[in-house]
Amino acid sequence: MAENQVEETPALQLGSKAEERVSVASNWQLVWWRFKKNRLALLCMVVLVIFYIIVLIPDFFATQDPEETEARLAFIPAQPIKFFDESGLRLWVPAVMGKRNPVTLRMEWQVDETKKVPVRFFTAGYKYKLFGLVETDLHLIGLTDLKSEDKIYLLGTDRLGRDQWSRMMHGTRTSMTVGLAAVALSVVLGILLGGVSGYFGGWIDLIIQRLIELLQSLPTIPIWLAMTAALPQDWQPEQVFFAITIILAFIGWTTLAREVRGRFLSLREEDFVLAAELAGCSRWRIITRHMVPAFMSHIIATSTLAIPVMIISETSLSYLGLGIRPPAISWGVLLQEAQNIQTIAQAPWLLTPGLFVILAVLAFNLVGDGLRDAADPYGH
Amino acid sequence: MLRFIVQRLLILPVLLILFSMIVFWLVDAPPGDYLTSYISNLAAGGSSIRGEQVEALRKQFGLDEPGYIRYLYWVQRLLQGDLGYSLEYLRPNADLIGERLVLTILLALFAFIITWIVAIPAGIYSATHQNSLLDYVFALLNYVGVATPNFMLALILMWFAFAYFGIGITGLFSPEFEQAPWSVARFIDLLKHIWVPGIVLGIAGTARLMRVMRANLLDELNKPYVVTARAKGMSEWALVIKYPVRLAFNPLVSTIGWYLPQLFSGSLIVATVMNLPNIGPLLLRALIQQDMYLAGSILLIYCLLTILGTLISDILLALLDPRIRMEES
Numbered sequence: 001m002a003e004n005q006v007e008e009t010p011a012l013q014l015g016s017k018a019e020e021r022v023s024v025a026s027n028w029q030l031v032w033w034r035f036k037k038n039r040l041a042l043l044c045m046v047v048l049v050i051f052y053i054i055v056l057i058p059d060f061f062a063t064q065d066p067e068e069t070e071a072r073l074a075f076i077p078a079q080p081i082k083f084f085d086e087s088g089l090r091l092w093v094p095a096v097m098g099k100r101n102p103v104t105l106r107m108e109w110q111v112d113e114t115k116k117v118p119v120r121f122f123t124a125g126y127k128y129k130l131f132g133l134v135e136t137d138l139h140l141i142g143l144t145d146l147k148s149e150d151k152i153y154l155l156g157t158d159r160l161g162r163d164q165w166s167r168m169m170h171g172t173r174t175s176m177t178v179g180l181a182a183v184a185l186s187v188v189l190g191i192l193l194g195g196v197s198g199y200f201g202g203w204i205d206l207i208i209q210r211l212i213e214l215l216q217s218l219p220t221i222p223i224w225l226a227m228t229a230a231l232p233q234d235w236q237p238e239q240v241f242f243a244i245t246i247i248l249a250f251i252g253w254t255t256l257a258r259e260v261r262g263r264f265l266s267l268r269e270e271d272f273v274l275a276a277e278l279a280g281c282s283r284w285r286i287i288t289r290h291m292v293p294a295f296m297s298h299i300i301a302t303s304t305l306a307i308p309v310m311i312i313s314e315t316s317l318s319y320l321g322l323g324i325r326p327p328a329i330s331w332g333v334l335l336q337e338a339q340n341i342q343t344i345a346q347a348p349w350l351l352t353p354g355l356f357v358i359l360a361v362l363a364f365n366l367v368g369d370g371l372r373d374a375a376d377p378y379g380h
Numbered sequence: 381m382l383r384f385i386v387q388r389l390l391i392l393p394v395l396l397i398l399f400s401m402i403v404f405w406l407v408d409a410p411p412g413d414y415l416t417s418y419i420s421n422l423a424a425g426g427s428s429i430r431g432e433q434v435e436a437l438r439k440q441f442g443l444d445e446p447g448y449i450r451y452l453y454w455v456q457r458l459l460q461g462d463l464g465y466s467l468e469y470l471r472p473n474a475d476l477i478g479e480r481l482v483l484t485i486l487l488a489l490f491a492f493i494i495t496w497i498v499a500i501p502a503g504i505y506s507a508t509h510q511n512s513l514l515d516y517v518f519a520l521l522n523y524v525g526v527a528t529p530n531f532m533l534a535l536i537l538m539w540f541a542f543a544y545f546g547i548g549i550t551g552l553f554s555p556e557f558e559q560a561p562w563s564v565a566r567f568i569d570l571l572k573h574i575w576v577p578g579i580v581l582g583i584a585g586t587a588r589l590m591r592v593m594r595a596n597l598l599d600e601l602n603k604p605y606v607v608t609a610r611a612k613g614m615s616e617w618a619l620v621i622k623y624p625v626r627l628a629f630n631p632l633v634s635t636i637g638w639y640l641p642q643l644f645s646g647s648l649i650v651a652t653v654m655n656l657p658n659i660g661p662l663l664l665r666a667l668i669q670q671d672m673y674l675a676g677s678i679l680l681i682y683c684l685l686t687i688l689g690t691l692i693s694d695i696l697l698a699l700l701d702p703r704i705r706m707e708e709s
Binding site for chain 1: 398406535539543642
């Protein structure tokens with residue numbers, strides 16, 4: 001509560017208590033207070049938290065086994081959840097009706113609004129292992145009548161009759177993790193090499209700077225493609241996942257390293273570093289206790305802004321068939337189903353993973369912008 | 381100034397040698413060679429090829445030599461202007477790449493021009509009309525523009541055009557001009573088709589450029605010289621265009637260095653989705669088929685385009701900003 005008072009009271013009337021709070025607050029507290037003022041960024045933070053909850057337990061949000069195929073049930077249109085019917089608040093989805101086209105002999109499905117399939121939250125569905133440990137069948141949403149033969153396809157099905165919604169949940173896990181992992185790797189490399197470069201200077205700095213320039217003048221997308229094309233065809237999905245992460249980080253670290261180096265160079269001249277040196281601190285202590293915390297918030301802001309780039313890159317690579325490979329599921333792999341215009345015209349819901357990409361990237365960008373503005377608490 | 385350009389040009393061969401090594405190593409890295417994938421393709425098609433024939437082909441293309449020998453051989457031929465021979469199309473790579481390269485550069489430049497024509501006025505408007513309705517609309521478009529992967533945008537546009545207007549917007553030429561030699565009519569046909577991929581390719585850059593222009597201009601608008609000019613009775617329009625806009629421009633020019641190369645390599649994905657006769661889809665196919673000399677040549681061309689893009693922006697920046705020239709000399 002007291003925190004809110006600090007923001008809402010005009011600066012001139014700040015109570016002595018609140019003033020004291022600001023002056024003794026840690027860097028992190030100040031960043032957080034400033035960040036909180038940006039409503040939009042805060043909202044996006046919530047979106048990201050939801051995304052990462054899906055990453056942790058995709059099966060809970062899924063309605064069906066993402067790998068279950070049934071050729072007869074291909075290209076079923078989306079059955080959106082409805083919250084009301086004539087009698088008031090009631091959860092239901094419209095049923096689908098299938099007819100065999102007499103000319104093409106293909107099953108053609110249509111949403112039938114008159115037939116209602118009742119659904120409810122927190123109900124039983126297919127069995128899965130929570131975190132790979134506890135077996136459970138609890139799902140966020142499912143059929144009210146557990147014995148009925150009906151199936152619900154919240155976002156329709158693809159050409160093999162797989163449930164798009166459930167596959168999206170699993171794709172979220174892969175795509176959001178790749179982005180995060182690639183950036184984490186970039187941050188480690190960036191801080192390490194950028195720090196070494198900035199702190200020691202001299203010929204080490206020269207070599208690392210030339211290396212960064214070399215990597216940055218490579219044409220990113222073609223080189224990524226060449227690297228992913230070089231991955232052996234018989235690799236396991238996990239191996240491919242790690243390889244893609246490393247490939248994405250291979251060029252990603254350079255931007256961060258530059259930033260870290262710049263900060264190191266400017267901080268080296270600061271009074272508080274000199275003070276620490278005079279007080280007899282070791283080099284290691286100066287770096288880890290005094291210099292790194294001083295620019296950590298900037299690094300976090302910069303890396304938050306780097307994650308969406310990684311997500312878009314992964315999606316694009318997978319879309320071209322050179323990223324994450326089936327049977328692994330990612331947003332890009334799902335979008336591969338929407339390769340040609342005829343398929344999209346027939347089943348526009350196959351584009352829905354793209355909306356997730358846009359939403360995730362948007363959220364990361366806004367949170368990143370918010371963090372960057374907040375990262376400099378002494379700036380204003 | 382001349383010295384500065386010469387300095388930059390001298391680094392070029394060094395970079396190219398390093399890049400050629402990286403590129404060769406990359407295209408040579410996959411296990412097997414073009415012939416193994418050729419044989420497995422034949423086997424999948426039900427036919428086969430005799431052992432001796434394979435050996436003869438392998439010898440002919442030099443696939444049996446160790447890596448560094450093949451590299452030196454490749455570089456030697458590149459220096460003679462010979463891009464090698466495509467193992468898949470059985471045609472000289474230079475023929476395959478030739479026209480597609482022109483279209484790649486044209487598309488990137490077109491996207492670049494669209495970006496600047498749209499972004500600069502929009503950025504100026506946003507800054508001078510801060511917090512107006514249009515400013516908010518632009519801001520929203522910015523965020524969505526940056527967040528949409530360009531292949532996704534291409535897909536959505538293609539879908540809309542197909543579903544609501546019944547037209548296909550893929551390709552760069554009408555069917556009758558596809559194979560035709562260059563002529564005025566063909567160029568006009570190209571202009572009719574190029575704007576959709578141009579917009580798709582340029583949209584993220586437009587959003588970014590607009591944002592930077594707005595921020596730069598906002599910084600300048602509060603400076604005392606603007607107030608002075610206004611106090612002297614200058615018209616608002618002339619004032620903004622004559623002083624702060626010019627100053628806000630400088631940092632933008634420095635971004636050309638990475639933006640132009642980004643357009644070259646970014647067009648790869650859009651070209652694949654929209655079926656454009658560009659070097660992108662050719663590279664993709666060559667990589668998948670392990671047609672290594674074709675893939676290597678195209679990758680090297682991308683590297684060259686990237687370096688040239690950076691060089692152009694360095695020179696432009698030096699022309700615009702005397703401080704940089706001083707620093708270098």
